[in-house]
Amino acid sequence: MKLLKKPWVALLLITFFAFGQRFFNISSNPPALNWDEVSHGYNALSILKTGADEWGVRFPLIFKAFGDYKLPLYIYLTAIPVYFLGLTTTAVRLVSVLAGTLAIPGIYLLTNQLFPKKKSLPFLVAFLLAINPWHFFISRPALEANLALTLIIFGFYCLLKAFKNPKFYLPSSILLGLSLHTYNVSRVFVPLLLIIFFIIYRPKFKFDLVRTISVAIITLFFSIVAYQVFSGSGTARYSKISILSDSAVYQLGLSRADSSLPPLLAKLRFNRPIYFLSEFAKYYLSYFSPNFIYQSQGAQYQFAIPGKNLFTLPVSILSLIGGLYLLLKERSKSTYLLFSWLLLSPVGAALTADPPQAIRPNPMIPAVIILASIGFYWVVSLFKKRRWAQVAISVSLILSCLLGYIRYLDSYYQEYQTKYAWSWQYGHEETLEYIEENKDDYDRVIFTKYYGEPHIFYAFFTNLDPKNLQPGGDNIRFKKTDWFWTDRVNTTYFVNDWEIPKLLEDTLPLESGGQVALEDSLLVFSPQSLPQNVKILKTISFQNDLPVFYIAILDKD
Numbered sequence: 001m002k003l004l005k006k007p008w009v010a011l012l013l014i015t016f017f018a019f020g021q022r023f024f025n026i027s028s029n030p031p032a033l034n035w036d037e038v039s040h041g042y043n044a045l046s047i048l049k050t051g052a053d054e055w056g057v058r059f060p061l062i063f064k065a066f067g068d069y070k071l072p073l074y075i076y077l078t079a080i081p082v083y084f085l086g087l088t089t090t091a092v093r094l095v096s097v098l099a100g101t102l103a104i105p106g107i108y109l110l111t112n113q114l115f116p117k118k119k120s121l122p123f124l125v126a127f128l129l130a131i132n133p134w135h136f137f138i139s140r141p142a143l144e145a146n147l148a149l150t151l152i153i154f155g156f157y158c159l160l161k162a163f164k165n166p167k168f169y170l171p172s173s174i175l176l177g178l179s180l181h182t183y184n185v186s187r188v189f190v191p192l193l194l195i196i197f198f199i200i201y202r203p204k205f206k207f208d209l210v211r212t213i214s215v216a217i218i219t220l221f222f223s224i225v226a227y228q229v230f231s232g233s234g235t236a237r238y239s240k241i242s243i244l245s246d247s248a249v250y251q252l253g254l255s256r257a258d259s260s261l262p263p264l265l266a267k268l269r270f271n272r273p274i275y276f277l278s279e280f281a282k283y284y285l286s287y288f289s290p291n292f293i294y295q296s297q298g299a300q301y302q303f304a305i306p307g308k309n310l311f312t313l314p315v316s317i318l319s320l321i322g323g324l325y326l327l328l329k330e331r332s333k334s335t336y337l338l339f340s341w342l343l344l345s346p347v348g349a350a351l352t353a354d355p356p357q358a359i360r361p362n363p364m365i366p367a368v369i370i371l372a373s374i375g376f377y378w379v380v381s382l383f384k385k386r387r388w389a390q391v392a393i394s395v396s397l398i399l400s401c402l403l404g405y406i407r408y409l410d411s412y413y414q415e416y417q418t419k420y421a422w423s424w425q426y427g428h429e430e431t432l433e434y435i436e437e438n439k440d441d442y443d444r445v446i447f448t449k450y451y452g453e454p455h456i457f458y459a460f461f462t463n464l465d466p467k468n469l470q471p472g473g474d475n476i477r478f479k480k481t482d483w484f485w486t487d488r489v490n491t492t493y494f495v496n497d498w499e500i501p502k503l504l505e506d507t508l509p510l511e512s513g514g515q516v517a518l519e520d521s522l523l524v525f526s527p528q529s530l531p532q533n534v535k536i537l538k539t540i541s542f543q544n545d546l547p548v549f550y551i552a553i554l555d556k557d
Contacts, residue, residue: 100139177221188348287346312404322375427548
């Protein structure tokens with residue numbers, strides 16, 4: 001191929017193609033900003049304007065947010081597009097789009113280091129990643145996991161490159177260190193793969209200035225992680241999704257008490273270590289099952305389309321062929337690293353409950369794509385004596401992969417956008433637009449918490465001055481059951497949906513205590529809590545015309 005004589009041209013074309021796919025229609029699909037995306041964007045704005053997050057902490061290394069303690073890198077990077085574009089959907093998602101795009105040249109470079117003798121393989125890997133449904137999907141919302149994946153790809157490329165040019169140890173330590181402060185799963189995957197990496201390659205270290213600085217940098221990043229873990233902020237999110245949750249431990253105690261086994265055997269059978277290991281093994285294996293690949297069981301709609309293959313069927317088959325070929329024909333250090341990468345990818349995800357879902361094990365993506373490309377490469381090489389057959393097989397395989405991707409895009413832009421808009425907390429922007437236009441006619445606004453954390457949508461879509469949300473501002477914010485709640489910001493109140501009666505009286509209770517008056521109030525209810533004695537002013541609906549919010553006033557007649 002003539003393009004292979006100028007590899008940067010082919011790579012540039014593939015990269016631009018990937019960018020177009022990931023950036024197209026980004027402001028309206030996914031159909032709305034979810035609460036995590038809005039939190040990223042608003043905290044980025046808060047940092048820009050005040051140098052502190054929404055809780056008044058100056059330049060934090062971890063963001064308290066709702067009590068889930070978000071890692072900082074995505075938020076700090078988002079401050080750049082927010083500065084230039086304002087607090088918009090595009091600004092919030094742009095970091096993820098660019099990270100997903102940069103992963104294309106990243107995986108090209110990584111593959112070139114792993115298999116330098118296979119000259120056309122890196123182009124094929126880059127192309128297959130560009131049209132991979134899973135990677136396409138996670139490159140559009142504001143997802144820290146997507147940014148972390150790109151950092152990991154470049155980090156390990158630099159680490160491999162450092163064997164020939166030790167200067168690359170420095171960017172490798174920075175990139176891998178940053179990944180630890182981007183997404184929590186990286187805090188499991190990166191250290192494990194680094195250990196395996198050094199076992200496989202056994203590099204000889206000479207502690208010159210570059211290597212010493214690199215070790216110091218990665219140690220600093222790990223030290224911050226260790227401090228956050230021991231202080232509790234680094235495990236706050238995990239405590240809510242861990243295998244050994246409070247409810248799981250309670251059920252374990254009940255099982256032991258109700259067991260027909262003798263007390264000693266019951267204790268040996270029903271205990272935390274046994275439960276943890278059995279659940280971990282079950283969850284880990286689930287990430288290699290068809291249920292996971294097709295998201296046919298327990299899919300989280302914000303991270304994948306249920307029932308759709310994360311890789312497309314042709315790529316899935318080719319990855320199996322590629323894995324078999326490497327195991328039988330090409331056992332090398334690169335092979336061992338690639339399989340280690342694949343097998344370690346679900347470890348962090350398997351440590352959490354509610355699998356299999358498509359965001360936590362996303363380090364699998366590069367490994368599967370590289371294996372599929374090797375499978376493609378080997379199938380075509382079987383016909384090396386017949387040039388026409390090689391061309392025919394290559395074209396057929398590429399077209400089948402493209403067809404699978406096009407069918408996925410059709411579902412993404414048609415079915416997904418209308419059927420799963422509810423999973424993106426759709427309707428907040430439209431509701432708040434109406435409120436902003438009409439709030440001067442009322443003393444206050446009362447907003448249901450049914451869809452979760454409406455205060456952050458209010459702050460985002462009204463471009464609220466961060467000082468009003470920070471401590472000392474005109475607000476009611478408090479901690480309860482390891483979560484941080486907001487009952488009021490300025491004259492907008494937020495109430496629990498289950499405390500809204502079918503017949504309204506004069507007030508509604510606030511979770512923090514006290515009451516809020518309904519007279520001269522603009523009311524926002526969910527369909528589930530709509531009282532009988534209100535006058536509906538406007539209905540906000542999903543794209544399929546089902547109501548998401550009712551905006552109303554108290555009907556005194």
